[in-house]
Amino acid sequence: MEYQSTLLRRARWRPWEFALWAAAFAVPLVFPSRALMVNEIAIVALFAMSLDLVLGYAGVVSLGHAAFFGFGAYTAALFAKHVMPDPAVGLAVAIVLSALLGALASLTILRGSDLTRLMVTLGTALLLLELANKLDWLTGGADGLQGVVMGPVLGRFEFDLYGQTAAWYSLAVMLLLFLLMRRLVHSPFGATLEAIRDNRLRAAAIGVPVVARLAVIYTVAAGIAGAAGALLAQTTGFASLDVLAFDRSADVLLMLVIGGVGWLYGGVAGAIVFKLLQDWLSSVTPQYWMFWIGLLLVLLVLVGRERLLRPWTWRRR
């Protein structure tokens, strides 16, 4: 039937998506010197996508998403150090615990205005940051958590110095979680999130349990952010306070603004652009690269992404 195929078309895979993922997995092989960069981008892209679930799809603003990223990072690092070094098990534990933290934290974002949520999420992240700083017997405090030794992935693939294993590991986890998220956002469940974002009053008036939906998606997003944090800790063998820092929450928000909210590839595009720009600008002008990022952001918001990417439309009114 015509209407059904129209509805289903939105969820169908496009050819460029396959190409993109194939290219991502090929880079560490073709350019081994870029493997570390790929690993970093995969991690922040996953982190950005998790924020997009909350911000882009459900319309819940957050300035403290690093809380879950950092919590996942410390969980994975501590698990490897004290329990067992297997990355997959550590990752699973980090996801579950971060999701639990997200479920708890979701109680704080269900009511109030956007401004309230900005403050509450910011505050939650700061609380965790200070907690990690204070509990130095556990976290290493300001020195960071050292001496984390990871076992081989799936018992076979040792992490190497060039970061190839790390890149493929992170990409594989990212792809797996992306597949889940892609399913989710195109489903009836995902549509109820968009409905809540567009019009909370009407969403309730068609029978959507708004509060329960928001709690669920915040929990899922926290789990995925925790996975991203765990990947960082596992592939670098290190966790320090900066995983919980405000900059991290702000950066990931920037990436989403650059790449576009409300579609998962926005997080990927934003992460790629942000990381490459950061890499390039900080080699050209090491002290002032934030100036150019700031300039880009101002232009992006004032001019609009669509127009910025289409210079030939600038002269037209």
Add this chain to the structure above:
Amino acid sequence: MTDIVLAAQGLVKRFGGIVATDKVSLELRRGARHALIGPNGAGKTTLVNLLTGVLAPSAGRIALLGEDITGLAPHQRVARGLVRTFQINQLFDSMTPLQTLALAVSQRRGLGAKWWQPLGAARPVAERAGQLLEQFHLADVAQQPTRQLAYGKRRLLEIAIALACEPRVLLLDEPVAGVPPGEREELLQTVAALPGDVSVLLIEHDMDLVFSFADRMTVLVNGALLTEGTPDAIAGDARVQAVYLGHGGAHG
């Protein structure tokens, strides 16, 4: 079980010292075409908000299909078949009418928490959404983002969403408000063609529509029930004419 689908008894709503709803009782029979009228500030919207659960009553109770729903949240009442439309359009602007209706149908049929399959994967959902699009003259704009639709189309979608929720009781809050004359006819047709077994409570200022549609009317004044009866009885009621209809001639 009786024929009464929705029963409100002694509803009171106070905002501080102001009594917005003053001991209002109301009954809707199966298939009723019931109009709720009253001058501005009579408390019509407050009453709708009490019935749908947006506001909690200070006193009184509400029963739907014989079951007490006074303490239920709005979305729980929708799941039991109590659905409303809004005086000011409340739509999902970034979604298309097709997606909107597919979502409403999915939610009503208990698929709203399903996250593994795409929206519309269930064939009956897509078919029902398609039917509603045709019925409400929205097929030609089915794939445009809702924010781009003309006002008349948005108004139609507003009502189509409510019907997608398969209501037993439908509260229509001024369905033709603000619709330009040219687009009015489409809307009036769809209101007249609402399924016969659905009980409808129409809140409306437009007397032409009220008298052509309703078989029973309730008049609210200052939050309290002034009178209730057939359209003829209401039209001939001197008190109603005094407070609401003005000096004759309003029965068009």
